[in-house]
Amino acid sequence: MAGLSAxxxxxxxxxxxxxxxxxxxxxxxxxxxxxTRLPTHLEQLLNELAxxxxxxx
Numbered sequence: 001m002a003g004l005s006a007x008x009x010x011x012x013x014x015x016x017x018x019x020x021x022x023x024x025x026x027x028x029x030x031x032x033x034x035x036t037r038l039p040t041h042l043e044q045l046l047n048e049l050a051x052x053x054x055x056x057x
Contacts (some may be wrong), residue, residue: 021049 038046
């Protein structure tokens with residue numbers, strides 16, 4: 001089976017991307033117990049997402 005090249009894939013807009021991120025975040029909150037510590041790498045990625053959300057550019 002041939003993989004999709006970058007030209008074959010559809011781009012998603014910023015609004016759709018934000019909706020996907022929000023849905024993933026909600027699902028993580030539902031599935032992770034409050035006392036569960038996130039793996040360091042995942043915590044770093046979430047911090048980077050938060051930083052980018054605050055950055056106006």
